Amino acid sequence: MAEGAVPRFWREIPQRYNLIGNKCNECEKVFFPPRESCPECRRKSMGKMKDFKLSGEGEVLTYTIIYEASEKFEGQAPYPLAIIQLKEGPKITAQIVDCDIEDVKIGMKLKSTFRKIQDDGYVGAIYYGYKFKKRN
Amino acid sequence: MRDVAVIGVGITKFGELWDKSFRQLIAEAGSQAIIDSGISGKEIDALYVGSMSAGRFVGQEHVGALVADASGFSQMHIPSIRVESACASGGLAVRQGYFSVASGMNDIVVIGGIEKMTDVVGTEASNILATGLDQEWEAFFGATFPGIYAMIATRHMHDFGTTREQLAQVAVKNHANGALNPYAQFKREMKLESILNAPMVASPLGMLDCSPVSDGAATLILCAAEKAKKYTDKPVKIIGSGQASDTLPLHGRNDICTFESTTYAARMAYKQANIEPSKIDVAEVHDCFTIAEILAIEDLGFVKKGDGGKAIDNKITTLDGKIPINPSGGLKAKGHPVGATGVAQIAEIVLQLRGEADKRQVKDAKIGLTHNVGASGASCVVNILEAM
Structure with missing residues (x-):
């Protein structure tokens, strides 16, 4: 992501801090990140998209262990990254934390947790957001 | 819609071509294709160029004009269009050029594709490639x-x-x-x-499951199929x-x-x-x-x-x-x-x-x-x- 993109991060705080997506009041489908309109209901959904807070509960649909990370994540490698199927329908890409990399499996149950994601160096902003950890 | 044929191809060697610049590469592939097809520069109606991220890889945007100039067409003022669809930029440039000939607007167009990826360090090349993903x-x-x-x-x-x-x-x-x-x-x-x-x-x-970071260029000449035999015995439609x-x-x-x-x-x-x-x-x-x-x-x-x-x-x-x-x-x-x-x-x-x-x-x-x-x-x- 572009360096120093503070406004870009700031406007995404509701999603990244609190997993706020939205829901189409026509078909009840839930979206994360929020969409301007529902791709199914299209014009019928306009003005009917309502904020919706996701529970943060889900399971691993697929995963990888990242060994070669970008500079921003170098200190964390190797780390597990997964596509998580959330209980309410949307899928999401995030890191899995607080577990051994060998323990990550498809179907593993997860819960979201609030963490530091990356920063813009010593004088730049610190970016927070969601990661996921094991749920029993 | 009329049929369209490829009447010429040009391709540079692919690899870490540290001794060749962005403009040298596209000009090399372009002249090969023009010679292969037997057309002359004056017959070209338009250029289409696929490039994913010249802005990040070599700090140069305005790729359409640059390629026309580097290919020696600046005095002919040939229209030149840059096409971007991440790693599919080249294939899409071909499709756009194909439309322009199929529609009857153009008779002969040159399609170029280029990337010069080794002027940046490896980690930066990875970052640039990742811009094709969802950044946010x-x-x-x-x-x-x-x-x-x-x-x-x-x-x-x-x-x-x-x-x-x-x-x-x-x-x-x-x-x-x-x-x-x-x-x-x-x-x-x-x-x-x-x-x-x-x-x-x-x-x-x-590491060996991944394709490498490379420099290289390729070029095609597209022509209305009805006129293709004028230039080559082996047109490909x-x-x-x-x-x-x-x-x-x-x-x-x-x-x-x-x-x-x-x-x-x-x-x-x-x-x-x-x-x-x-x-x-x-x-x-x-x-x-x-x-x-x-x-x-x-x-x-x-x-x-x-x-x-x-x-x-x-x-x-x-x-x-x-x-x-x-x-x-x-x-x-x-x-x-x-x-x-x-x-x-x-x-x-x-x-x-x-x-x-x-x-x-x-x-x-x-x-x-x-x-x-x-x-x-x-x-x-x-x-x-x-x-x-």
Whole structure:
């Protein structure tokens, strides 16, 4: 992501801090990140998209262990990254934390947790957001 | 709509070409294609250039004008259009140029594809490639480009029993083909063990499951088919072209193991060509990672969904197999200068259909297909060609 993109991060705080997506009041489908309109209901959904807070509960649909990370994540490698199927329908890409990399499996149950994601160096902003950890 | 033919091709060597600049590369490929076709510069109606990220790789935008100038066309003021669709930029440039000739607006157009990726350090090249992913909802959270394809591989192995060895065998096959291709970045065979033992990048993909960072350019001359014989005895007609899109992040897709951009683009191209996948004699597919070739041969309809790994074991995709895939060596061995790739794929198919592919020639190839994917499948271009 572009360096120093503070406004870009700031406007995404509701999603990244609190997993706020939205829901189409026509078909009840839930979206994360929020969409301007529902791709199914299209014009019928306009003005009917309502904020919706996701529970943060889900399971691993697929995963990888990242060994070669970008500079921003170098200190964390190797780390597990997964596509998580959330209980309410949307899928999401995030890191899995607080577990051994060998323990990550498809179907593993997860819960979201609030963490530091990356920063813009010593004088730049610190970016927070969601990661996921094991749920029993 | 009228028929359109490829009447000339040009391709530079792919690789770490530190002694050649962006403009030298495109001019070299361009002059080769012009000489190959026998046209003169004055006959060119327009240029289309595929480039993913010249702005980040060489700090240069305004690529359309630059390419026209570097090719010596500045005094002719020929219109020049830059086309971008991440790693599918080249294939899409061909499709846009094809439309312009098919519509009757232009008679002869030049299609270029170029990327100069080794003027930046490796980590920066990876960052630039990752701009084809969803920056805000994938890369921001630690996803890398290989990481996204690795997650497809993990799920493919889980659902269909695809093995680590089958992935590695894709690289073995493409290196065997690349060893026969004078333009290839890696003109050498690779042993299965070397691929399996390479350092992990994103499990289950190792370093040798990934296509390299490359410099290179490729060029085609497209001409109205009715006029093609004036220039060449061996024109190759574009008989089908398709393009499709999908969600930018992989996690938005219905099925992690299917690129619907491929299935839709292929359907469009097969329908226009009025053929079934079984009629294809040779294909250049987008193997940016080994798993990507397995997915491609499934999504293009050459094998059933889930059978891509077995197809490698059964050797149906080798040079003398039922459906030879990536005779050029593919992105894996030939190299992957992203903007050039989609154009170079068509250049390879044209050589195959003209019977000019030397040691890597597929026997009796009459109909060929190219498959060019943007990043992790949010865009795809499929073109089908036939010898006239």
